Amino acid sequence: MSTLNGVEYIDHIAYDSVVFGYAAGRLKILVMEYHNTGLFALPGGFIAMHEDLDEAVKNGLEARTGLKDIYLEQFHTFGKADRNKTDEMKKILEANEIHQKEFQWMLSRFISVGYYALINHELVTLHPDALSDSCTWYDINKLPKLIQDHASIVAKALQTLRDQIDRKLPLFALLGEKFTMQELQGLYEVILDEKLHRGTFQRKMLSMDILERHEKKYSGAANKAPYLYSFKKNWN
Amino acid sequence: MSTLNGVEYIDHIAYDSVVFGYAAGRLKILVMEYHNTGLFALPGGFIAMHEDLDEAVKNGLEARTGLKDIYLEQFHTFGKADRNKTDEMKKILEANEIHQKEFQWMLSRFISVGYYALINHELVTLHPDALSDSCTWYDINKLPKLIQDHASIVAKALQTLRDQIDRKLPLFALLGEKFTMQELQGLYEVILDEKLHRGTFQRKMLSMDILERHEKKYSGAANKAPYLYSFKKNWN
DNA sequence: CCAAAAGTGTTTTAGCTACACCCATGA
DNA sequence: TCATGGGTGTAGCTAAAACACTTTTGG
Known part of the structure; x- marks a missing residue:
């Protein structure tokens, strides 16, 4: 001892x-x-x-x-x-x-x-x-x-x-409380070290029924503002 | 110590x-x-x-x-x-x-x-x-x-x-060297504690290309004799 | 020839991929 | 009105599941 x-x-x-x-x-x-x-x-x-x-x-x-x-x-x-x-x-x-x-x-x-x-x-x-x-x-x-x-x-x-990553998905801990779909996808990509398809990724995430959609995020850039998402209370 | x-x-x-x-x-x-x-x-x-x-x-x-x-x-x-x-x-x-x-x-x-x-x-x-x-x-x-x-x-x-079970599949160690497809399926079922579909299971195993087919096994019963299988040398 | 079990072909279904279209946004 | 990026609809592909048909065996 x-x-x-x-x-x-x-x-x-x-x-x-x-x-x-x-x-x-x-x-x-x-x-x-x-x-x-x-x-x-x-x-x-x-x-x-x-x-x-x-x-x-x-x-x-x-x-x-x-x-x-x-x-x-x-x-x-x-x-x-x-x-x-x-x-x-x-x-x-x-x-x-x-x-x-x-x-x-x-x-x-x-x-x-x-x-x-x-x-x-x-x-x-x-x-x-x-x-x-x-x-x-x-x-x-x-x-x-x-x-x-x-x-x-x-x-x-x-x-x-x-x-x-696909089983437990505790990734909200790495992002802020609210995040755009692009940010979430970027995190997946850097963890898996591969590019993912934008449309497919969004559909997959939404179909899991663990994300909540919030107000849009206006960046000031000349393009459509993305929604912000967060994980639901009982996401797992 | x-x-x-x-x-x-x-x-x-x-x-x-x-x-x-x-x-x-x-x-x-x-x-x-x-x-x-x-x-x-x-x-x-x-x-x-x-x-x-x-x-x-x-x-x-x-x-x-x-x-x-x-x-x-x-x-x-x-x-x-x-x-x-x-x-x-x-x-x-x-x-x-x-x-x-x-x-x-x-x-x-x-x-x-x-x-x-x-x-x-x-x-x-x-x-x-x-x-x-x-x-x-x-x-x-x-x-x-x-x-x-x-x-x-x-x-x-x-x-x-x-x-x-589906990722590493070291199950040959639990069976004899040679086994029938039914024996392998039975092992899967008892591990997973669920019934599997016979045809689907056989196709899935064979499609993995890790099994080798040997002579048939005659049981003496009035039905078609099953083949014996073993795992290939470099199965993983 | 029959019953039982094995092997395999076919259809259906589900999920994923890729592509494309439309929408929103601010310059 | 244009460029940019976001959301979603749709067609195509692939893998798995369910079903069914054929084959083999000994009684």
Whole structure:
């Protein structure tokens, strides 16, 4: 058992989160950079001894983003014996001038449970943790090199999101409360990485009977104003 | 860190496996019964300090069934803080006359990674572990009461199997090497718990181009003999 | 030749795609 | 009135479902 800031954590278990956001037509995720190391990693954390796994992730993300009721989905648990490269973690601890024996447990083997989250990036204020000096949005196609197996964690999260997009459709969390059909389609396209047909997409969405139509959105441009939509109360 | 039979295991992490078999038209899973306790549980185990998570599960199942190359799929990780009821585990240790302090770690909180397996029950010779006196096939609809949250682990495994049945189709592992179309359909029906249309099912399977047709199977009954099929070498 | 079960051809249906047409909007 | 983009109608395609017909088997 290991202690950090007075809390007892379970040894050898961690979570890593792939936090998806959507801005300017781009799919992004949260990436943290550690002080003076040039090392980048997914936001993660440990599980307190008395805490549900799901709660630990929810609380950790709430601390980082300030958001409550984040949409979270567990997608895979990563347990390769060699997934923890101790030299990377050593570098991080040393850059933070942490040499004490009480933190050596962080250098040991960890099995990590992967979660992905969908959040509206406009509502977020980012808070890096004690070891990190930044917590920033990165375009999913322009990620920096990540430590350990975090690149494959991202890949698996994205694949899971693609597989589930038509089944659970929690995508309202990535958009504002109201959005145009074009914005929704753009989000689908950037997640699936393929162009969709405009008419077909609109019909499919409307036939699902999960969208509510609101007033039109006047852009000032010389063209027809699109309706705004939102998800219905009991959409799933 | 905790030791059992000279092997060092990671604290607080376990796996539980839902091993599916198919016999007499019924879907079954492996359930273990602990000595003199009346307590039933899924076959599970711990992860050695140097061992991949996937390998640990594979090795554990191989020891129990004698089978190599078992089809395994990780489906969820269970991490509720209250999922370990210590009184159940105490009962199991006491029934095995284990009171030593060195086994007390088994009473602590565990996060468990769930895997499901598909095996051909005809090829299996079952070996219960040291704490158990039996390892038996139970009809999925007639399970005994299981300890802890194992019932919900089974439910989630079954749901995952249903969701994946059309995508990965590793079902040959549940049947013999050769099988009739009716046997394959029966397996689908018992997994999905719904009747399927005979003609449609056959066409769908054949159109996938993953089955190979062999000689006919003469049953002695007064009707047309069905062909035997097997899965092609590179079926996926 | 009959009953039963297997294999396959045909029709119907549903969903998706692509194309096109009309509508709304502000320059 | 024109260019631009949004909403919807329609025809065509494909895959799946339902139905039915034919074939094979042993009594």
